[in-house]
Amino acid sequence: MEHSNFKAITINNQKRDDDLHLFFDELLAGGSRGDMADVIIEFIARHVFRLEDYIEVAGTYSRTIVSQSGNGFEAMIARWPEKTVTSIHGHPDYAFYYCLIGRIGVEHFVMKDSGLERVSSKIMQSGEYYSVQGKSGTFENAIHRITPLEESLTLHVYSDDPAKGLLYSSTQVPLLF
Numbered sequence: 167m168e169h170s171n172f173k174a175i176t177i178n179n180q181k182r183d184d185d186l187h188l189f190f191d192e193l194l195a196g197g198s199r200g201d202m203a204d205v206i207i208e209f210i211a212r213h214v215f216r217l218e219d220y221i222e223v224a225g226t227y228s229r230t231i232v233s234q235s236g237n238g239f240e241a242m243i244a245r246w247p248e249k250t251v252t253s254i255h256g257h258p259d260y261a262f263y264y265c266l267i268g269r270i271g272v273e274h275f276v277m278k279d280s281g282l283e284r285v286s287s288k289i290m291q292s293g294e295y296y297s298v299q300g301k302s303g304t305f306e307n308a309i310h311r312i313t314p315l316e317e318s319l320t321l322h323v324y325s326d327d328p329a330k331g332l333l334y335s336s337t338q339v340p341l342l343f
């Protein structure tokens with residue numbers, strides 16, 4: 167059965183007084199860097215992430231904004247109830263996401279003349295991540311759809327506000343997960 171797309175609730179939580187916020191404020195203020203993913207992964211390894219620290223929203227997933235740098239870069243943590251599937255959406259040139267807790271199904275797409283085509287799918291478990299440096303000036307990078315397969319927590323870093331990106335019609339491609 168096709169799921170409907172769940173509309174996320176975004177919570178602005180840019181505290182300035184703890185390790186998590188200080189780390190991302192400093193990192194993102196520096197803009198693009200070649201070792202962005204490595205630096206984030208090294209931080210994740212020494213930071214404790216707990217589901218209960220992030221807001222649970224009935225019936226959909228929450229997006230907690232951790233840092234916005236003013237140069238477009240943003241760090242966000244998403245808490246997902248099971249099966250709260252996203253729309254199919256693209257990203258700005260830099261996109262990174264990391265499965266902190268739980269398990270998510272990720273489908274990747276490309277836009278062809280004939281429409282959206284699914285090119286890969288995988289289940290990401292806690293500790294797995296995805297990082298891509300794509301084309302700048304477009305949100306057609308890393309077009310994907312996420313389906314949490316259990317209650318999950320993920321961390322995302324983008325080089326621009328993901329809300330600026332296009333949403334694609336999900337009915338074109340039936341859900342895999």
Ligand SMILES: [Fe+2]
Nearest residue numbers: 255256257310
């Ligand atoms: Fe995404």
